[in-house]
Amino acid sequence: MSMQYFMYKVKDDAGRTLYGLIEGQTKDDIKKRLRRPNLFFISARPYHLQKLFKSRVKFQTLIMFTNRLSSLIEAGIPILSAMDILWRQSEDQTIQLVVSYMKRQLEEGNKISTTMEYFPRIFPVVYRALIRVGETSGAMTPILRKLTEFLEYKAKIILRTKKATFYPSIVVVFSVLVILGMFMFVVPTFQKLLLKLDVDLPVLTKVILEISTKMRTWGFFITVVFGGMGLYMTLNYLRRNPRVAAKIDGMVLKIPYFGHIFLTISLSQYIRSLSILLEAGVPLIESLTVANSTTGNQKIAQELDGIKNDAEQGVSLYEGFKKIKDIPVMLIEMIGIGESTGMMSQILEKVNRHFDEEIEYNIDRFLTMLEPLLIIFVGFIVIITLLSIYLPVISIWDSLSGY
Structure with missing residues (x-):
């Protein structure tokens, strides 16, 4: 059986509902892979990524995501750990799915700017260009601060x-x-x-x-x-x-x-x-x-x-x-x-x-x-x-x- 993406629903030990994306063959396979001490599996179903690529989020949600990412990177937290924290902190289902997908791409060695290219309706072209510069120059923290200021201005x-x-x-x-x-x-x-x-x-x-x-x-x-x-x-x-x-x-x-x-x-x-x-x-x-x-x-x-x-x-x-x-x-x-x-x-x-x-x-x-x-x-x-x-x-x- 070929691999496909599943959207799963879990609850953490604080009772918060979290949504994510993971590749697998069957629902039982996904359930086994998501067995963790602090996560309680609820459901999983096949998911078409094109639906996520065309999705949008509220402007305030994007500002909150950027502000939190800036704070985490500035605190010296590695990008993968920062993404996991963002996934758990987010209350918006769409942004949870986006962060989950981006984390998977980062684990495979892709750049964060490359993964953002999949979501043009969420991350504007200016946003993606600045993130790309931040990655190249190694100055991600000041770039994220600038992005937060730009989004707050808009x-x-x-x-x-x-x-x-x-x-x-x-x-x-x-x-x-x-x-x-x-x-x-x-x-x-x-x-x-x-x-x-x-x-x-x-x-x-x-x-x-x-x-x-x-x-x-x-x-x-x-x-x-x-x-x-x-x-x-x-x-x-x-x-x-x-x-x-x-x-x-x-x-x-x-x-x-x-x-x-x-x-x-x-x-x-x-x-x-x-x-x-x-x-x-x-x-x-x-x-x-x-x-x-x-x-x-x-x-x-x-x-x-x-x-x-x-x-x-x-x-x-x-x-x-x-x-x-x-x-x-x-x-x-x-x-x-x-x-x-x-x-x-x-x-x-x-x-x-x-x-x-x-x-x-x-x-x-x-x-x-x-x-x-x-x-x-x-x-x-x-x-x-x-x-x-x-x-x-x-x-x-x-x-x-x-x-």
């Missing part, structure tokens, strides 16, 4: 974005509910009254009543739900093509006001990654390639790819950045200073701080404007709806007062 950006969008999301949802409530419950009540009066209705009233009637049909909900799903799936499918994705992202960058924010966010991620990679000693061309994958915008990534191609031909970064029209002048000049002084990573760090402040300012400014605009919009819809309802009533009242 977590802060994500948290700030969530906080920034939380209140507007509530206002938007409330606005939609108010409008739906008006058209589905308030308008129909008056519609019955107006039909009983049998009067000639104004055009505005007819339009509002027609919209209300359409919104109360199953066809409306089916169109909205399936139309939204279809649009989402179509955009996702189109974005698989780099050229189409670049065109879509290019249009996003042209959106008034928001385009500049998206550009700044993409450049901030690129500059931050490039700064860390260069400081860690990653070669320039590789740093440019890896940093390019962090922009989150295909249009910008395509333009920045030209900088890497120019650098391979011996062209300076300053000249390469000057060719891209959307790059802020300040960034171009600061890169020129970084090249001339030999302090590129420090200069890029300063530029990144400036971009972060600019992003925060623009988001706060947008949120300040958004609240009154949404209130005005909802108020306008409510006024138009009420006006369309009361116009016929006012008309009838005027005609009756004439007698």
Whole structure:
């Protein structure tokens, strides 16, 4: 019988449930091999590794993994022992399986950076590049510290974005509910009254009543739900093509006001990654390639790819950045200073701080404007709806007062 991977489930002497991967032929074979004084076997079943290779974990889980690994390596604990400790400490099932698989690969003589290549959705390209440098240089501890700082920075950006969008999301949802409530419950009540009066209705009233009637049909909900799903799936499918994705992202960058924010966010991620990679000693061309994958915008990534191609031909970064029209002048000049002084990573760090402040300012400014605009919009819809309802009533009242 051929060997295959099994996912096993055990409990340690503290009662914690642990999951791992091991090669074997049968379940009984796995059970025998896992007999240890401090582990209690529960179950085992065949497992397809491709499922694990495509898995993801929460960002906070990755930060915790990196922070713990950094502490263990800094304390002088060998990598295999560190992996075993991480496996026992982890509470996330996916990360337990990943660590278990990585430990097996390390026992077979593979490098940790090589094993991480199997999990591109868990360990970002910047992460893997820095780990590779840490292995080559023997400076794994400072590299892991840098990685922890980088991940915590990204977590802060994500948290700030969530906080920034939380209140507007509530206002938007409330606005939609108010409008739906008006058209589905308030308008129909008056519609019955107006039909009983049998009067000639104004055009505005007819339009509002027609919209209300359409919104109360199953066809409306089916169109909205399936139309939204279809649009989402179509955009996702189109974005698989780099050229189409670049065109879509290019249009996003042209959106008034928001385009500049998206550009700044993409450049901030690129500059931050490039700064860390260069400081860690990653070669320039590789740093440019890896940093390019962090922009989150295909249009910008395509333009920045030209900088890497120019650098391979011996062209300076300053000249390469000057060719891209959307790059802020300040960034171009600061890169020129970084090249001339030999302090590129420090200069890029300063530029990144400036971009972060600019992003925060623009988001706060947008949120300040958004609240009154949404209130005005909802108020306008409510006024138009009420006006369309009361116009016929006012008309009838005027005609009756004439007698």
